[in-house]
Amino acid sequence: MNRRRIFTLAAALAMTVAGLAAAKPNFSGEWKLNAKESNFGPMPAPDKMERKINHEDPSMKITTTQAGQQGEMTTNLVYKTDGSESVNKIRDADVKSVAKWDGDALTVTSKREAQGMEITMNERWTLSADGKAMTIVNKINTPQGDFEITVVMDKQ
Numbered sequence: 001m002n003r004r005r006i007f008t009l010a011a012a013l014a015m016t017v018a019g020l021a022a023a024k025p026n027f028s029g030e031w032k033l034n035a036k037e038s039n040f041g042p043m044p045a046p047d048k049m050e051r052k053i054n055h056e057d058p059s060m061k062i063t064t065t066q067a068g069q070q071g072e073m074t075t076n077l078v079y080k081t082d083g084s085e086s087v088n089k090i091r092d093a094d095v096k097s098v099a100k101w102d103g104d105a106l107t108v109t110s111k112r113e114a115q116g117m118e119i120t121m122n123e124r125w126t127l128s129a130d131g132k133a134m135t136i137v138n139k140i141n142t143p144q145g146d147f148e149i150t151v152v153m154d155k156q
Contacts (some may be wrong), residue, residue, distance in 0.1 A: 025104055025127040028055040030156040031134055039154035044069055046111060058082040081106060117143045131155065
C-alpha cells in the first residue's frame with residue numbers, strides 16, 4: 001500500500017471512531033424503579049415508579065407514574081436537549097428546565113417555586129454500558145437545605 005492509501009484509511013478509521021465516541025445515549029423505553037439500587041435520602045421512597053420515555057434528540061418526552069404516601073400521580077414532561085428552556089407543569093406549578101449534553105450524560109437543571117420559595121434541581125442522567133439501567137442523580141437545593149437522591153431504573 002502506498003502512503004496516501006494508508007493515510008486515507010487511517011483518517012477514515014479516526015473519523016469512524018470519533019463518530020462512535022460522539023454518539024449520545026438514547027433514553028427511549030419503558031423503565032421501572034430499582035428500589036434496591038436507588039437512594040432517596042431524606043425523602044420517602046415511592047411504592048412504585050414507572051417511566052416511559054420517547055427520546056428523539058433533541059426532543060425527549062417523559063411520562064412518569066409514581067405511587068406512594070400521597071397517592072398515585074402521573075406527570076408528562078417534554079425537554080429539549082439542545083440547551084434551550086422547556087416549561088412543564090407539575091401540580092399546577094410551572095417548572096422551567098434546561099437540558100443539555102455533558103459528554104454522554106444528560107444534565108437537566110430545573111427551577112420551580114413552591115410556597116413562595118425557589119427549589120432548584122440539578123439532575124445528571126446516565127445509561128449503563130449495556131443500556132439496561134438508567135441512573136439519575138438529582139441534587140436538590142431548597143431554602144431549608146440541600147440533599148441528593150439517586151434513582152436507578154431498569155429497562156423493561
